[in-house]
Amino acid sequence: MAELTTFPEDDKCPKVCTDIGAFKKAAKSPEQVQEELESAEDKKDVPKGAPSAGTGPEQEPESTRPPPSGLEYLPNLKPGPDGKVDWTPLGGMTGTRPGVNKYSISRYSLSEWRKHNEHVLDPETITESNIVDYNAKTSIMQAFGNIDKQQSENCKRLKQKARDIFRWKVEVERACKAITEEVELLEIERQRLKGASRVLMLPESISKECLDLRSNRFEPDLVADLAEQELIKEMNLVNEVRATLKNTLNQIEEQMAINKAAKHRIEYDWCDKTMAYNTEAINLSLDTKSNTIMFKPGSTRFGEYSAPIEYWEFFCRENVQNCEAARQKSADLRGSLNAILVNGGRKLRNQADRTDMALAETVAITQELCTKLEETLRNTLQRIADMEVLIDNLKDSIRKMDAAMKLAQTRLDNRNNWRPHGESVRDQPHLGLIEEVKKIHETVTSLLGQLRNAERVREDLLKKRIVLERDIASKRKTLNIDRERCGMVRSHYPSASELAGH
Known part of the structure; x- marks a missing residue:
């Protein structure tokens, strides 16, 4: 196909020539054009009628030669592999896609064919499948290993938690028995004491009224300030003075109420710990092959009233300590019922003065803060x-x-939109x-x-x-x-x- 030198009759350039035969006669190399120009100059120097030096009898005279048409200045066009002349800008370039004509059905070059085969035989998908298979098996092994390790660690944690609950359960049970005995002993003393000090009821009511009034403050000011601490001390002092009097039946009744409340709290706490210990025991008895396990949607959360472990330790310790404190206070009260403190009134008066000073200081601080808040509000x-x-x-x-x-x-x-053709420039x-x-x-x-x-x-x-x-x-x-x-x-x-x- 590359050795064809004939020009088919239907391959004509629509813009330059109308006949391929005329084009073949007119198309000349630059050397031929140069020789013709030199011969034309020589003919100008020879007189008219004198024969030219390089011409034979068959050479045409200058008057009968056709005028130059400009075809001699066109590029030296050659036919392509299919015998056609390519006038496009890619005609002189190599490596382009071969043409498709009636003699050939070739559409791709040899390099494209080889590139297609290389793409088809690319083992990237096989390699990726091996990688995915390895990663999946590794993930499965790691997943089961991590789950087994996590279950083992959680079993250890549950065992430790069960031991802690059992330890506190024993402590709470001991405190519950102690407070129950103290309630019974105090009830015996209450039956022995029938009188009550009427004077001590007034300071107690005043302190309690102040605490109740201060509990009606709005939330930002519900703080345990110095005044509230002094009021609480005043209440405790009234209870202490009442404990020193013979006719302190009211204090004994209050202590009885405190003891009963502590007993109620400690019994409630003992019930909670018993239920919690039973729950942990049930959890420890479960495994992946148990018949009672099932999906529990929404269980992956903390309880409605859940608290940190530090608070649990503090709560357990505080319950026992409060119960023990109430029991000890009741025992001390029973031991000091027959003692009469002469300076009880003076202590109450001194405490009242300190409470009044604390209230005055709190009022001054609150007034100053209120003024600053009003100024800040204006700003x-x-x-x-x-x-x-x-x-x-x-x-x-x-x-x-x-x-x-x-x-x-x-x-x-x-x-x-309105600049036409070549006017639309950047x-x-x-x-x-x-x-x-x-x-x-x-x-x-x-x-x-x-x-x-x-x-x-x-x-x-x-x-x-x-x-x-x-x-x-x-x-x-x-x-x-x-x-x-x-x-x-x-x-x-x-x-x-x-x-x-x-």
């Missing part, structure tokens, strides 16, 4: 107003950017308009970011305003309770001589 309201003005300015600025964006995009759209004005759109977009994005930040800050300021107003209301209620209501109640506190029984 917050001013900042909210400033932030709203800033948000309006940002929104107005963003709206003003729309006109500039419309202008730039309209100019770009006009240049893209000139400097077009690049400048694109850069302008980009800058406007970046500016709008930045302003929108600032707007979001401003709105977020405004929301934070509004939330802070709500918190400040709530705290101010809380502080004012605390001031009313501590200064007005508790002050009025404590003005009826008996004097030291009255407490002493004079």
